[in-house]
Amino acid sequence: MNEVLSITEAAEKLEAGELSPTELLDSCLERIRQYDERVRAWVVVDEEAAQKAARQAEEEIARGRYRGPLHGIPLGIKDIIDVAGLPTEAGSPLRRGHVAERDAPLVAALRRAGAVILGKTVTVEFACFDPSPTRNPWDPSLGHSPGGSSSGSAAAVAMGMCLGAIGTQTGGSLVRPASYCGVAACKPTYGRVDTEGVIPVSWHLDHAGPMARRVGDLAALLEVLPPGKDFSPPLPAQIPEKRFGPSHPPRLALVEELFAEGTDEAVRDATQAGLARLLAGGATVEPVRLPEGFDRINELHSQIMAVDAAEYHRDQFAAHRDQYGPLITQLLDQGLGTRAVDYAAALAHQRRFRCRIDQWFGPFDAMLMPATDTTAPATLDTTGPKHFQAPWSYLGVPVVSLPCAIAYDGMPAAVQLVQRYHHDKLLLDVARWCETQFAFDRRPPLLLE
């Protein structure tokens, strides 16, 4: 089976009995065997456990006990998330051989939904900045960055080595690698997905979320991911009546300053092509201005991230400084050197902004902007800058990113859509409408070999 299926497509075939979970798993394992030596998306592939889970799913489906759209679907889990019996190494020599005793709640929930956990996908060191060995499969010479920190998850999904993956985002670690690798990602509302059993970077900024080839797949994954313990769902009155629907194309706001104006020509051209398709599909697109004080967010985001990371790594960093990569070393030093009063001021700014960002969304079904400032950089020395994604991690509002076109450098370009808190589902619906207009169905050239 050479066709790379989306979760939704595979689920239909699995439920109808046209495809078995073991056949689906075998096609993923085959691609891993064929390509992973070059792409290096996986830390560990637990073939035996995956085959056992696939056989179990196969028996259940045969007995008419179909659990839903994730039943029998092979998934990858970022290597900072605990999967029972597998190491959680977080891309660090300090974690080598550190085996998780139990599943993170989000992994347990995926298993309950019938998903087949295939293994652990590569993360950059402690989900910060030092590039991982993973390569971007869109560049035939494999010299472009796959982005980070969920680099393995993005590359594995792009190559059809698994149908979906779970990653995390503190700055831009879901949206950026997904965009560089031509797949979709969802960073849900802060707290919407439980981060217990996930090695933290920053308690104030960490999110876990899904990556997949299609927006419908993201929705299927998010549906079963459990909320954090302290997550308070919105009161019903806070959710306005849904305006957008199949007979009403969405009303979108284009964020030009900092975003659309801050891209290079390749992303600009691709975004323009994508926008033209949305307009042709009947969407209304209006330019909006950013709220006052937004331009300080990136600097304050870095401060919070640095201090929180330094708090978590403090003792280990003091004892094993030489085993940390250069970029995370710089981050932790920055965190250790930040004055308490500056950190408090950053947290106060974040809290104030979170309280008043809701009104900025006005009557729009989503705010739209390019997901990255450039396509994947033609280097392996960086995972790319976070300034297009970090503001939304800082604010905690939900984001969905999806590829919109191939830019003229041959690499995929993506847009991101943002909505107010708790409107993850509306956002996914709007993103799915946009996906239909973009009609993006390209595969990395490596898959054509």
Place this chain on the structure above:
Amino acid sequence: MGLLAAAYEVMNNAGQSDRTGSGPIPGDVLRPNDSGPVMGGEMKITRDEVEKVSLLARLLLSERELEAMTQQLGRILEYMDLLGEVNTEGVEPMAHAIEVSNVFRQDRVEPGLAREEALANAPHRDEECYLVPAVLGEP
């Protein structure tokens, strides 16, 4: 030009102009593909080659367009093979199939059309100029 204005322009031009314009142009949603499938033997050019050439030419082709272009370019290349069947032994290389030479006239000043004559049939005029509908925005 702002991104939004540029996108409107791309959308508006998509239905009218040839797709060899500059920059990526949306594919099959805006520009339905009219060429049907072509039957035939082995293609002279592969889909991957067409994809590569389209990237080099900065053309954004959708999956359907890539498929159609592969078929069409294949047919063109097949036609070139027909030319290879002609026996050209003893024929000198040439730039033209027939004898041609340039035609010149004398470089002499001659009276042209008077302004009033040139404007005589104009539906609308503004003193010494033609008056035409506004092309860009309101007059």
